[in-house]
């Protein structure tokens with residue numbers, strides 16, 4: 574699933590209407606200028622370069638670590654290599670969908686993105702078919718279906734289906750979106766023709782050297798990482814609490830949430846939570862979300878987004894209890910950007926967003942949620958694990 578932060582900028586007219594000054598996305602950066610913070614990398618990680626559509630002589634071997642770079646703390650991207658010789662692309666890794674797409678040479682609306690020319694890869698094969706991949710936020714991509722070898726965290730995945738997009742809706746073309754394409758980490762049933770999700774493809778390929786059929790996310794404002802083939806024990810502490818993926822046909826990483834508490838009071842019990850790295854916010858039934866912001870003097874900006882006085886938002890303790898484990902949202906994670914009203918009140922753009930398409934029993938636990946806990950996606954046992962962030966890295 575994809576709910577991207579372009580919406581943040583779409584809110585600016587709404588703020589003008591409320592006579593509130595324009596928000597400062599954090600960290601403040603010059604408008605229109607996107608800089609990917611090239612943080613210092615650990616020795617041995619081979620993924621330091623920005624995908625530039627150029628061939629490199631060898632794949633980015635990193636033994637399972639994909640460094641993620643955050644973009645205005647609302648979206649995290651990293652690199653994969655594609656084809657022979659390998660070409661590096663900047664990718665949004667999305668647990669809420671299953672297809673891999675890259676912009677093709679004929680793509681529209683993708684200015685600023687690196688396009689893939691399958692003819693430059695000796696292992697690329699055209700299936701002769703076209704397909705479309707549509708996302709829950711209404712965005713979609715269409716194009717030819719190819720297969721090629723790709724490298725995910727250094728692991729080679731043979732014969733991976735790649736949608737080479739020629740039609741690319743504007744939301745994906747958002748000029749300063751740092752990602753070229755998207756790699757779905759959902760189950761095969763969420764991919765092109767329900768068969769070919771990259772990570773599951775890798776798990777199936779004997780001789781890949783993958784230690785475990787597991788990947789894990791650590792999302793923060795620095796040092797973020799997607800680990801392929803296991804967990805990174807430096808990033809979490811204590812036991813892992815696992816929740817089985819629900820549903821007869823597994824598509825995405827949906828688990829049962831025991832309870833949601835607000836300031837230690839139970840608001841909701843026994844509902845479904847979709848752990849979705851491809852969505853920025855926590856998204857929930859708009860009626861519920863609206864009531865929450867009303868209780869803290871919040872204001873709707875339309876489209877499900879709300880602002881609230883930061884001091885009041887900061888007092889709210891929102892916790893999800895999953896398999897008995899309490900996961901509490903930090904104020905820092907709930908604040909997607911601050912700005913001052915003319916009367917001096919400091920407002921925060923809330924990380925919990927209303928969605929008119931969701932019933933009360935389905936929550937999308939996006940990046941705002943994932944920043945608060947180490948998340949482990951176990952493809953072998955179809956379960957999601959949650960562990961406390963290591964205090965040494967807990968810099969939220």
Ligand SMILES: *[C@@H]1O[C@H](CO)[C@@H](O)[C@H](O)[C@H]1NC(C)=O
Nearest residue numbers: 616617618619634635636637
């Ligand atoms: C990756 O693993 C291989 C085999 O275990 C090892 O030889 C190599 O040094 C490792 N590379 C890095 C960058 O850690």
Ligand SMILES: *[C@@H]1O[C@H](CO)[C@@H](O)[C@H](O)[C@H]1NC(C)=O
Nearest residue numbers: 624625626627628686687688
């Ligand atoms: C490939 O790299 C060279 C040198 O870094 C650069 O001048 C060129 O524009 C790059 N090509 C593409 C397609 O990005």
Ligand SMILES: *[C@@H]1O[C@H](CO)[C@@H](O)[C@H](O)[C@H]1NC(C)=O
Nearest residue numbers: 701702703704716717718739
């Ligand atoms: C796929 O799309 C291309 C471009 O629109 C078109 O030329 C081609 O005929 C299509 N192929 C199939 C099998 O539909």
Ligand SMILES: *[C@@H]1O[C@H](CO)[C@@H](O)[C@H](O)[C@H]1NC(C)=O
Nearest residue numbers: 700720731732733734768769
């Ligand atoms: C590649 O995958 C497709 C389906 O995704 C399958 O039909 C084909 O046989 C595979 N080819 C090889 C060489 O594994």
Ligand SMILES: *[C@@H]1O[C@H](CO)[C@@H](O)[C@H](O)[C@H]1NC(C)=O
Nearest residue numbers: 680681682739740741742743
């Ligand atoms: C560009 O985006 C618009 C709006 O989403 C869409 O209608 C159009 O098909 C896109 N054009 C191309 C060439 O992808």
Ligand SMILES: *[C@@H]1O[C@H](CO)[C@@H](O)[C@H](O)[C@H]1NC(C)=O
Nearest residue numbers: 700702703704705718765766
């Ligand atoms: C998907 O499967 C159907 C039925 O087997 C087939 O006709 C179609 O060509 C497939 N599409 C792609 C993109 O592989």
Ligand SMILES: *[C@@H]1O[C@H](CO)[C@@H](O)[C@H](O)[C@H]1NC(C)=O
Nearest residue numbers: 761768769770773774775777
């Ligand atoms: C993995 O292998 C099993 C058994 O051969 C097969 O049924 C399944 O479709 C494969 N899945 C993928 C994603 O290749």
Ligand SMILES: *[C@@H]1O[C@H](CO)[C@@H](O)[C@H](O)[C@H]1NC(C)=O
Nearest residue numbers: 810811812813814898960961
């Ligand atoms: C982790 O689990 C073990 C075995 O179930 C238990 O003995 C231990 O107390 C747990 N540790 C923590 C920190 O919860």
Ligand SMILES: *[C@@H]1O[C@H](CO)[C@@H](O)[C@H](O)[C@H]1NC(C)=O
Nearest residue numbers: 835836837838888889890891
């Ligand atoms: C919720 O309960 C915990 C433990 O009893 C307590 O430390 C915390 O202050 C409470 N939070 C609120 C907002 O009441």
Ligand SMILES: *[C@@H]1O[C@H](CO)[C@@H](O)[C@H](O)[C@H]1NC(C)=O
Nearest residue numbers: 867868869870871882885918
């Ligand atoms: C905030 O909301 C509370 C409860 O709805 C209300 O009592 C209070 O007057 C409001 N404060 C401001 C500054 O609007």
Ligand SMILES: *[C@@H]1O[C@H](CO)[C@@H](O)[C@H](O)[C@H]1NC(C)=O
Nearest residue numbers: 591592593914915916917918
């Ligand atoms: C400050 O201004 C905002 C927006 O103009 C308004 O909604 C809010 O009630 C004001 N707060 C106070 C304390 O006057």
Ligand SMILES: *[C@@H]1O[C@H](CO)[C@@H](O)[C@H](O)[C@H]1NC(C)=O
Nearest residue numbers: 858859860928929931932933
């Ligand atoms: C909220 O959830 C209720 C019950 O599931 C549903 O009837 C309603 O349409 C939803 N409304 C909005 C605005 O999200």
